[in-house]
Amino acid sequence: xxxxxLEAFSDGVIAIIITIxxxxxxxxxxxxxxxxxxxWPKLLTYALSFIYLGIYWTNHHHLLHITKRVTxxxxxxxxHLLFWLSLVPVVTDWMGSHAQATPPTATYGIVLLLAAxxxxxxxxxxxxxxxxxxxxxxxxxxxxxxxISPVIYAAAIxxxxxxxxxxxxxxxxxxxxxxxxxxxxxxxx
Numbered sequence: 001x002x003x004x005x006l007e008a009f010s011d012g013v014i015a016i017i018i019t020i021x022x023x024x025x026x027x028x029x030x031x032x033x034x035x036x037x038x039x040w041p042k043l044l045t046y047a048l049s050f051i052y053l054g055i056y057w058t059n060h061h062h063l064l065h066i067t068k069r070v071t072x073x074x075x076x077x078x079x080h081l082l083f084w085l086s087l088v089p090v091v092t093d094w095m096g097s098h099a100q101a102t103p104p105t106a107t108y109g110i111v112l113l114l115a116a117x118x119x120x121x122x123x124x125x126x127x128x129x130x131x132x133x134x135x136x137x138x139x140x141x142x143x144x145x146x147x148i149s150p151v152i153y154a155a156a157i158x159x160x161x162x163x164x165x166x167x168x169x170x171x172x173x174x175x176x177x178x179x180x181x182x183x184x185x186x187x188x189x
Contacts, residue, residue, distance in 0.1 A: 013085075017086055046092060055178045081121070100164045145177055152173060156174075
């Protein structure tokens with residue numbers, strides 16, 4: 001299989017995930033500003049999740065463009081990532097419907113943490129398949145952002161049990177760290 005076929009499949013899955021997520025948004029129940037204000041938690045959670053999916057999509061694009069070949073292990077590692085991303089609409093809806101509640105906020109963080117670990121697993125699988133001269137290994141270097149992000153997610157999960165707003169701030173922090181596509185890979189293409 002070529003990397004373009006894997007990328008096309010992944011693009012389609014991420015597009016469907018975003019579509020499912022937007023279908024969970026509903027029109028404000030009324031034509032007043034107060035009615036619109038009631039939808040803000042869902043809209044903000046949707047916006048954050050959309051940004052996260054966009055981050056994964058752009059970085060996944062760069063990741064596959066630096067990859068030379070696709071193995072069975074890479075296929076399964078990619079499916080593992082897509083599995084966790086496919087849960088984003090569920091936890092987005094739950095957290096948006098129950099703003100500042102501990103279980104939805106912690107679960108949102110768990111899904112983000114597991115997606116990050118799956119992405120790391122995909123990177124590792126690609127590096128293993130390509131061997132020590134892997135262009136991806138050279139491009140990633142120490143991968144500080146990749147190592148810090150799971151730590152922040154774990155802190156956000158724990159913070160949800162004390163103050164969910166702190167978790168939300170940590171989720172935003174990680175999104176801001178990754179908002180610009182990974183230039184380490186882009187520079188090697």
